[in-house]
Amino acid sequence: MKSTEFPMIIGGREVRSAQPVTVSIPFDGEPFATVFAASADHLERAVSAATQAARVMRDLTRDERSTILRRAHSLLLERKEEFARTISSESGKPLREGRIEVDRAASTLLFSSEEAHRLVGEVVPMDASPAGKGRFAITVREPLGVIAAITPFNFPLNLSVHKIGPALAAGNAVVHKPASATPVSAILLARLFLDAGLPDGALNVVTGSGGVIGDFLVDHPGIQMITFTGSADVGLRIRQRAGMKRVTLELGNNSALIIDADADLDDALARAVPGAYAHSGQVCISVQRIFAHNRVFDEFAGRLAQAARALSIGHPLDEHTAVSSLITETEAVRVEEWVNEAVAAGARRMSGGARSRATLEPVVLTNVPPRTRVFQQEAFGPVAGINSYDSLDQAIAAVNDSPYGLQAGIFTRDLERAFRAAREVHVGGFLINDVPQFRVDQMPYGGVKLSGAGREGPRYAIEEMTEPKLISWRG
Numbered sequence: 001m002k003s004t005e006f007p008m009i010i011g012g013r014e015v016r017s018a019q020p021v022t023v024s025i026p027f028d029g030e031p032f033a034t035v036f037a038a039s040a041d042h043l044e045r046a047v048s049a050a051t052q053a054a055r056v057m058r059d060l061t062r063d064e065r066s067t068i069l070r071r072a073h074s075l076l077l078e079r080k081e082e083f084a085r086t087i088s089s090e091s092g093k094p095l096r097e098g099r100i101e102v103d104r105a106a107s108t109l110l111f112s113s114e115e116a117h118r119l120v121g122e123v124v125p126m127d128a129s130p131a132g133k134g135r136f137a138i139t140v141r142e143p144l145g146v147i148a149a150i151t152p153f154n155f156p157l158n159l160s161v162h163k164i165g166p167a168l169a170a171g172n173a174v175v176h177k178p179a180s181a182t183p184v185s186a187i188l189l190a191r192l193f194l195d196a197g198l199p200d201g202a203l204n205v206v207t208g209s210g211g212v213i214g215d216f217l218v219d220h221p222g223i224q225m226i227t228f229t230g231s232a233d234v235g236l237r238i239r240q241r242a243g244m245k246r247v248t249l250e251l252g253n254n255s256a257l258i259i260d261a262d263a264d265l266d267d268a269l270a271r272a273v274p275g276a277y278a279h280s281g282q283v284c285i286s287v288q289r290i291f292a293h294n295r296v297f298d299e300f301a302g303r304l305a306q307a308a309r310a311l312s313i314g315h316p317l318d319e320h321t322a323v324s325s326l327i328t329e330t331e332a333v334r335v336e337e338w339v340n341e342a343v344a345a346g347a348r349r350m351s352g353g354a355r356s357r358a359t360l361e362p363v364v365l366t367n368v369p370p371r372t373r374v375f376q377q378e379a380f381g382p383v384a385g386i387n388s389y390d391s392l393d394q395a396i397a398a399v400n401d402s403p404y405g406l407q408a409g410i411f412t413r414d415l416e417r418a419f420r421a422a423r424e425v426h427v428g429g430f431l432i433n434d435v436p437q438f439r440v441d442q443m444p445y446g447g448v449k450l451s452g453a454g455r456e457g458p459r460y461a462i463e464e465m466t467e468p469k470l471i472s473w474r475g
């Protein structure tokens, strides 16, 4: 593939710096695109352009904002193949998953355009207090101003849209810092928004090192909110540094799935295979820890190992590929080490584990010691570990034995047991008869514990991205 230049977008214009950076296909290291590392001057220009555009955005009608987002939705579907190939090239995600991501990003744009119409405040019952007699009050939801969006590599388009769509719908302007590994979809998205009629400066994309740009944006007085998706380490650092700025954090997980004794094993297996191995497990809600009732443990583990071995491994742009590389060889080596550590501590490897550069064969482990990193931390790789349990209470305790709490799930035909688990598992979302890796883009999505703070999904994100201002009238 020919390497092509993708300049930053600042104030509606393409901007190059003196520091070109090559973006490569992680599977084989083939150069794919050139982007440009921002200097402090570029970052200052981006915040300044966004500050000016924020005034324009807040004065647009709800319908004007909604129309821009709806046009962006249509354009994205027209350009679906270009975006899908870009996502797959830069992130290493198999092309069929790249196409799904584009469809999802289009739906996130559509939901955002609908939320622009629905953005309302409320009437406040002032005379519910004796002192409020004779007062009438409403709240209006005002945009915050300039929002910095910092996004990860694993869903380079849809997770960007989850921030940009609601931010624009609410009348804010955005400075977007995509992951260094996957900046090209973000730049294509900003170009698409300009074609959709977005005012210059309402969406700026700056590329370069996360530490440098992140600190600049988090510290800058012209930024009112940081919306971050990525690792817990970086999220905590942002939160500690951000002072009075609003911060939402969508962080990691080591997602757990319970397979109860009466579960439909065919169904559970059909959902668990993509749930654990889509995008080589580099999904924040990837199935990582499975707890299977001892009556179904052997059958489920054996069948999952067989299905994992059958997945075709290859180049992300090959139509037949089900599993491709991790984002870097360093990450693949890390996951390999965690698997080896678990095996050395007594886990049994049922399948997978061979590595070629950045690509790791899907791994199934059983009898995983709970204190190993592959169970305690976020693996973010193609690894599922399965342990057995006797009682549901044991399974629930095992699921909760985690610093994270994004989503979890259970397969069972017993409604009472399903809802007992739903009540007692400490997570942001619980899925009955599905894997925790399931998400549709309009649902509230976010975690507890180390998995973050705040919710996404356009209806919920838009609340985080606006301020409810009270207006009271004494008649």
Ligand code: NAP
Binding pocket: 150, 151, 152, 153, 154, 155, 159, 177, 178, 179, 180, 181, 208, 209, 210, 211, 212, 213, 214, 215, 229, 230, 231, 232, 234, 235, 237, 238, 250, 251, 252, 253, 283, 284, 285, 378, 380, 406, 451, 452
């Ligand atoms: P990451 O290393 O935390 O990076 C995320 C973003 O933060 C990148 O744009 C990165 O830039 C930037 N960054 C790095 N250092 C920074 C700093 N000091 N200040 C501000 N920004 C900084 O995460 P990743 O490896 O890209 O993504 C994987 C993680 O994201 C996993 O933990 C996964 O669970 C999580 N995730 C969560 C969700 C969710 O919705 N909860 C969804 C997807 C992924 P550079 O790339 O330039 O370093």
